[in-house]
Amino acid sequence: MLSTNAQFLHPELMDVVRLFDADARDIAHVFSYDGETFFNAFTLGGDTYEFKRAYHVRNDLEYKSMAKRYSKLALYLVLSELTGKKLPWGALTGIRPTRLAYAEEAAGRDFRPLFREMGVSEENTELVARVIEGQRGVYERREGNCDLFISLPFCPTKCTYCSFITAPIARTKQFVPAYLEALTRELDTMPAIGCLRSVYIGGGTPFVLEPEELEVVLRAVQKIRTNGCEFTVEAGRPDVFTAQKLALCRDYGVTRICINAQSFSDRTLEAIGRKHTAADVLRAFEMAAPYGFDVNCDLIAGLTGESVEEFMGSIDTAVSLAPENITVHTLCLKKGAKLKEETETLSEGGMSEMIAYSRQKLSAAGYEPYYLYRQKYMAGAHENVGWTKPGKACVYNVDVMEESADNLAVGSNAISKRVILGEGRIERLGSPKDIPTYLNKVDELIAEKQKLFG
Ligand SMILES: C[S@@+](CC[C@H](N)C(=O)[O-])C[C@H]1O[C@@H](n2cnc3c(N)ncnc32)[C@H](O)[C@@H]1O
Numbered sequence: 001m002l003s004t005n006a007q008f009l010h011p012e013l014m015d016v017v018r019l020f021d022a023d024a025r026d027i028a029h030v031f032s033y034d035g036e037t038f039f040n041a042f043t044l045g046g047d048t049y050e051f052k053r054a055y056h057v058r059n060d061l062e063y064k065s066m067a068k069r070y071s072k073l074a075l076y077l078v079l080s081e082l083t084g085k086k087l088p089w090g091a092l093t094g095i096r097p098t099r100l101a102y103a104e105e106a107a108g109r110d111f112r113p114l115f116r117e118m119g120v121s122e123e124n125t126e127l128v129a130r131v132i133e134g135q136r137g138v139y140e141r142r143e144g145n146c147d148l149f150i151s152l153p154f155c156p157t158k159c160t161y162c163s164f165i166t167a168p169i170a171r172t173k174q175f176v177p178a179y180l181e182a183l184t185r186e187l188d189t190m191p192a193i194g195c196l197r198s199v200y201i202g203g204g205t206p207f208v209l210e211p212e213e214l215e216v217v218l219r220a221v222q223k224i225r226t227n228g229c230e231f232t233v234e235a236g237r238p239d240v241f242t243a244q245k246l247a248l249c250r251d252y253g254v255t256r257i258c259i260n261a262q263s264f265s266d267r268t269l270e271a272i273g274r275k276h277t278a279a280d281v282l283r284a285f286e287m288a289a290p291y292g293f294d295v296n297c298d299l300i301a302g303l304t305g306e307s308v309e310e311f312m313g314s315i316d317t318a319v320s321l322a323p324e325n326i327t328v329h330t331l332c333l334k335k336g337a338k339l340k341e342e343t344e345t346l347s348e349g350g351m352s353e354m355i356a357y358s359r360q361k362l363s364a365a366g367y368e369p370y371y372l373y374r375q376k377y378m379a380g381a382h383e384n385v386g387w388t389k390p391g392k393a394c395v396y397n398v399d400v401m402e403e404s405a406d407n408l409a410v411g412s413n414a415i416s417k418r419v420i421l422g423e424g425r426i427e428r429l430g431s432p433k434d435i436p437t438y439l440n441k442v443d444e445l446i447a448e449k450q451k452l453f454g
């Protein structure tokens with residue numbers, strides 16, 4: 001257990017310890033601030049390392065934020081020196097590096113010096129600059145903007161790496177009729193929202209539903225989406241694609257679908273329990289082509305036993321299919337994923353090479369990075385990046401990542417958010433993760449959402 005005289009810094013410091021897979025038991029931390037200088041000392045392995053940073057804070061919020069920043073940086077510098085490792089995002093442990101960059105820019109400062117001070121690599125600092133550029137024209141902080149999310153937590157089978165609350169349809173089929181009834185009730189009694197910016201039906205794997213079931217959801221959305229805004233169906237896995245479901249999506253105005261490969265290596269697909277082949281993904285692309293949707297394709301770097309060459313092959317194949325969006329995730333293992341039970345720690349194992357290749361290849365093919373986020377427990381402490389062809393950035397992804405618009409989320413395991421810009425805060429309302437509890441609580445949820453958005 002890391003010991004500190006400033007308990008409020010403990011979780012932040014543990015985030016840094018985790019990045020290095022270091023042994024926290026040996027670390028003792030002393031913190032102080034005298035109104036002018038932040039002081040951090042770490043004792044480990046019998047040696048003490050001291051850091052001083054002059055900074056005059058103006059209020060309590062700034063005090064907390066700077067205390068976290070400089071203590072994390074100090075520990076990062078110690079562990080980096082002791083392990084000889086530099087991490088791609090340095091001492092930044094937050095989920096949204098762009099938010100920090102936007103905050104610096106809002107204060108009238110170039111964000112780059114801060115990123116450099118925090119040990120972020122030059123490549124990642126430039127990536128953030130490109131993401132901000134890629135969001136231009138889509139990113140908009142204005143009250144009264146709202147996105148609509150519809151959660152369909154059903155899947156054909158469970159992939160080994162996935163920790164989402166979703167279960168194989170064979171186990172959850174019995175709940176589908178009641179779930180659809182609850183969803184449509186939520187949608188039919190939706191609180192008044194401002195300008196609808198986008199709709200996203202996600203999961204899960206929405207295409208695992210039967211066509212008549214999918215149509216129930218599409219019909220309910222049709223009543224609300226009167227302005228023709230972006231409309232994504234995360235169709236998902238190619239093993240559940242049919243022409244009938246694609247035609248329904250077209251008939252109800254869907255503008256964007258996801259055909260997710262994760263990898264184009266059959267060996268990898270089998271290892272991660274996807275139950276489809278790379279050829280199935282190619283067939284799904286072919287099947288979807290006549291409908292004219294924008295297409296997103298998800299890939300994951302660092303999947304079980306996948307070599308750098310296999311991953312490069314997946315990037316090359318995705319690029320050759322020329323979807324409007326390609327999202328490159330870094331494997332992240334959380335509780336709930338089967339793979340987590342089998343894997344102690346995530347290794348760097350070629351990750352840097354994979355990420356560097358994806359950036360170079362996608363950039364050369366004319367894609368721009370347009371959203372970016374990180375999670376805890378990511379292989380090699382890297383990130384997830386959404387890439388887009390010019391003018392095709394997904395509004396929903398930008399809004400969710402930057403928390404720049406309200407999000408009205410219906411279904412189980414869905415988090416609604418109300419952005420209160422004036423007060424610089426966000427009110428959240430989560431729904432139960434498991435389906436039976438959601439079904440029991442749906443009336444309460446409807447009332448709470450009316451209040452949140454009222
Ligand atoms: C909510 S999932 C839904 C996608 C859809 N069901 C499918 O699998 O095709 C969205 C995306 O998150 C990514 N993802 C899920 N679990 C992940 C993990 N453990 N590490 C990295 N990315 C993950 C995958 O790329 C996946 O396509």
Ligand code: SF4
Nearest residue numbers: 155158159162203204
């Ligand atoms: S990755 Fe997609 S298909 Fe696989 S279990 Fe997760 S949500 Fe379901």
